Amino acid sequence: MALTGAQDDASRLVETYSPMLLRLACTRLETPADAEDVVQEVFLKLLTARPAFRDEEHEKAWLIRTTLHRAADLKKAAARRNVPLEEALLASAPEPEDRLLAAVRALPEKYGAVIHLHYYEGYSLKEIGKLLGLPAATVGTRLARGRERLRQSLKEEIE
Amino acid sequence: MNREAYRKAFDAIPFSPDFRDRTTELLRDRLREQEKEEHSMHVGKTKKLAVLIAAAIALLAVSVSAVMLWLSPAQVAERLEDPVLAAAFDSEDAVLLEETAQVGDYTVTLAGLVSGQDLSKAPAEYNGQLVSDRTYAVFTLTCTDGEPLEELPDGLSYSPLVSGYHVSAVNAWTLGATCQSFVQDGVAYYLFDTRNLEMFADHTVYFAIYEGGVPDPATFPTAEDGTISLAEDMEGALFTLPLNESKADPAAARAFVEGTGLEFIG
Numbered sequence: 073m074a075l076t077g078a079q080d081d082a083s084r085l086v087e088t089y090s091p092m093l094l095r096l097a098c099t100r101l102e103t104p105a106d107a108e109d110v111v112q113e114v115f116l117k118l119l120t121a122r123p124a125f126r127d128e129e130h131e132k133a134w135l136i137r138t139t140l141h142r143a144a145d146l147k148k149a150a151a152r153r154n155v156p157l158e159e160a161l162l163a164s165a166p167e168p169e170d171r172l173l174a175a176v177r178a179l180p181e182k183y184g185a186v187i188h189l190h191y192y193e194g195y196s197l198k199e200i201g202k203l204l205g206l207p208a209a210t211v212g213t214r215l216a217r218g219r220e221r222l223r224q225s226l227k228e229e230i231e
Numbered sequence: 232m233n234r235e236a237y238r239k240a241f242d243a244i245p246f247s248p249d250f251r252d253r254t255t256e257l258l259r260d261r262l263r264e265q266e267k268e269e270h271s272m273h274v275g276k277t278k279k280l281a282v283l284i285a286a287a288i289a290l291l292a293v294s295v296s297a298v299m300l301w302l303s304p305a306q307v308a309e310r311l312e313d314p315v316l317a318a319a320f321d322s323e324d325a326v327l328l329e330e331t332a333q334v335g336d337y338t339v340t341l342a343g344l345v346s347g348q349d350l351s352k353a354p355a356e357y358n359g360q361l362v363s364d365r366t367y368a369v370f371t372l373t374c375t376d377g378e379p380l381e382e383l384p385d386g387l388s389y390s391p392l393v394s395g396y397h398v399s400a401v402n403a404w405t406l407g408a409t410c411q412s413f414v415q416d417g418v419a420y421y422l423f424d425t426r427n428l429e430m431f432a433d434h435t436v437y438f439a440i441y442e443g444g445v446p447d448p449a450t451f452p453t454a455e456d457g458t459i460s461l462a463e464d465m466e467g468a469l470f471t472l473p474l475n476e477s478k479a480d481p482a483a484a485r486a487f488v489e490g491t492g493l494e495f496i497g
Contacts (some may be wrong), residue, residue: 078266082258084429086251092255094250102245119261126473134330141331141338148375162379169240176240191237205471207460 083160085115089132094138095192099176100143133203136189144181175225183218184213186211304343304369307420311411316367316422319350332440332468337384338375339440341470344368346429346478362407366391366428368438368472372419379417386442389423389470393484394435395457398446400493401431428472430487433479435459441467 090111097107114135123132176184185204189195197215201208234413247253302310304327305320319325325345332339346366370389389410390403399405408425428436437459443450451459461467 078262079259082262085254086255086258090251090254094246095244098241098244106246107244108250110439112257115254115327116261117260118263119258122332123326130473138331141333144333145338145375168236169243172236172240173244188241191234192241194234199404205469206453207458210452210460210463 075225082115082119085118085135086112089135092193093135096136096139096185096188097143098173099179099188100140100147100181102177106146107143110139110146114138114142129202135183135206136203137205139183147177171226172222175222178225179218179221183214183221186214187218187222248281261464268331286293301340301342301371301418302415302420304345307342307369307422308367310413310415310420311422313352313422316345319345319347319367322370327472327475328470330470331419333375334372334387334440334468335442335466336375337372339468340371340373341438342369342371344472346474348427348491351424358445364427365424366426368423370421370423370438370440372421373417380414380419381411381417383414383419387441388441388443389421389444390439390441391425391428391435392446392448392451392459392469393428393431394437394453394459395433396431396484396488397493398448398451398457398459400454400488400491402446405491405493419478426487429474429478430483432474433481434484436472436474438470438472439467440470441465443467 093111093114094104094107097110098104101107101110117138118135123134125134153184176187179187186200189200189203190197195203197208197211198213200206206214303320304325305317308314308317308320320343322345325343326348327343328341329343330341332341344366348364350365350367351363371385372380372387388403390408391401391406392398393401403425406428408423408427410421410423412419413420414420423438435458439446439451439461441450441461443465450462450465452462453459459469461469
């Protein structure tokens with residue numbers, strides 16, 4: 073069956089944004105399966121709500137923000153069910169990569185997103201500001217504070 | 232920590248190899264359902280919503296976001312007995328946003344907006360003048376922890392702000408804004424209206440929902456380039472409104488700001 077424009081658009085969304093959104097969701101969530109559920113929900117929400125975007129940057133910013141909010145919601149729900157979430161994550165993190173992931177997930181929300189968009193996706197402070205709706209100076213402050221918290225967290229883990 | 236180590240950690244996360252295929256198929260199924268619904272001429276609005284929700288639930292293995300169950304902006308206007316505005320929210324001129332943010336213990340969703348002349352059966356009066364050229368926005372508040380709201384939260388303010396203009400000069404108070412609200416099924420709904428914001432569309436136009444009163448520079452610092460932000464220690468959210476830049480009217484905007492007499496205050 074021939075694909076409609078909207079169905080082509082669905083493929084484009086998934087191909088273009090899935091890898092970035094999955095990794096971003098993993099800055100808040102413990103398991104890849106939870107991240108996959110969140111990203112599917114975000115794509116479905118986009119189809120249901122049909123927001124109007126000015127351009128692709130606006131679309132990307134909406135997807136990033138919605139993913140972060142939904143992942144944070146899920147993390148809070150998990151925390152209510154299992155209070156010592158961060159402790160459990162850190163305790164079950166023997167490999168350096170796992171320790172780093174656990175430390176990123178333990179960061180406050182406002183630092184985790186900025187750290188990830190800068191370190192993994194390579195966005196500048198100004199670009200992150202546009203994506204998250206923050207002034208570049210605030211992004212810079214959050215990046216510095218997040219980095220310091222990560223440094224302390226990883227140092228304590230090693231010591 | 233360096234960038235390479237950071238990337239290595241995230242690259243090692245074992246996502247499902249078929250995630251893209253599964254998700255693409257899920258979205259296409261969803262679109263087919265939507266197309267079927269849109270072609271059905273005999274399904275009433277309420278029934279149609281129920282079918283859409285059922286389809287979404289069937290397709291989602293995970294829990295369905297409550298946003299799908301909420302009233303649309305047009306339904307909010309209908310609930311507030313303004314069928315003229317409901318029709319405007321259903322028109323092509325309306326913008327559906329569904330952007331969410333956290334404000335304290337609440338999740339705020341800016342659902343949609345529409346701007347224009349005579350869009351409501353009851354245009355607002357400001358300083359004795361009827362101002363019928365207005366922007367209308369619908370937003371909702373829910374408790375982030377999932378508890379249903381029973382009454383409207385206290386202490387929140389709502390205001391448009393415009394980059395490049397002093398927050399004391401362009402805000403809900405100077406723009407003659409009004410707000411109607413109600414709680415239904417655990418969700419607080421707000422219909423906010425203000426003098427038409429499209430005259431500012433060549434600037435970044437924000438919609439702030441925050442704890443506090445009349446906007447001031449301590450709550451909303453302005454950077455050198457005119458960008459407005461929320462102070463770090465304040466609870467609130469700043470949405471950016473996607474207004475049509477071609478509808479900007481710099482002369483009207485300037486006249487409005489000068490008319491407030493507040494553009495130069497420190």
